[in-house]
Amino acid sequence: MSDEPTSEAPSHHLSEADELWREATVMALYISIVLLAAIVSLPASFGTESDKGLGTLLLTIWGTTIGLALAHWFAFNVAAVGFRGGRILRHDISEAGAQLGGAATVAVVTTIPVLLVHGDYLFYAVVLGPAAVLGVAGYRVARWSDRSKLHAFLAGVIVLALGLGIAILKSSLAGH
Numbered sequence: 001m002s003d004e005p006t007s008e009a010p011s012h013h014l015s016e017a018d019e020l021w022r023e024a025t026v027m028a029l030y031i032s033i034v035l036l037a038a039i040v041s042l043p044a045s046f047g048t049e050s051d052k053g054l055g056t057l058l059l060t061i062w063g064t065t066i067g068l069a070l071a072h073w074f075a076f077n078v079a080a081v082g083f084r085g086g087r088i089l090r091h092d093i094s095e096a097g098a099q100l101g102g103a104a105t106v107a108v109v110t111t112i113p114v115l116l117v118h119g120d121y122l123f124y125a126v127v128l129g130p131a132a133v134l135g136v137a138g139y140r141v142a143r144w145s146d147r148s149k150l151h152a153f154l155a156g157v158i159v160l161a162l163g164l165g166i167a168i169l170k171s172s173l174a175g176h
Contacts, residue, residue, distance in 0.1 A: 023099050034068055036167035042057075054114070076096070112129070114129075142156070
């Protein structure tokens with residue numbers, strides 16, 4: 001046996017339930033980043049007295065979420081079914097449900113503060129939901145990996161910061 005360190009990470013065999021949580025988490029992270037980019041891209045007049053923005057905001061939240069979730073589901077199923085010779089497995093349906101659940105969770109968590117806060121603080125309220133999802137997901141993934149609460153907290157902060165950075169970069173690259 002060699003004393004040299006290996007570059008391989010310890011393998012975690014995931015149960016079906018863990019795989020479904022992973023799929024929901026991946027979708028929640030993805031939706032959160034794209035929603036943040038969409039929010040950052042809203043017009044400067046958004047939320048002013050002349051444009052309360054609630055309808056636009058709710059359409060942005062739910063339209064982005066539903067559109068991305070359906071696009072992901074479609075692409076995933078075309079690829080998965082194609083590689084399996086045209087068969088859809090029960091697990092595919094379970095994964096799609098987990099992904100849609102992750103997406104819906106982000107939309108609901110983003111919508112609640114928007115319905116409760118109006119005026120000058122609306123922008124901050126809408127950013128709160130996806131940002132919270134990023135931080136909590138980073139924390140939960142670290143805890144699942146048996147990290148201490150402090151390390152998990154730091155992981156949540158890092159995931160939040162990186163997610164916000166990616167959202168801002170995405171928005172900038174799109175010309176917004």
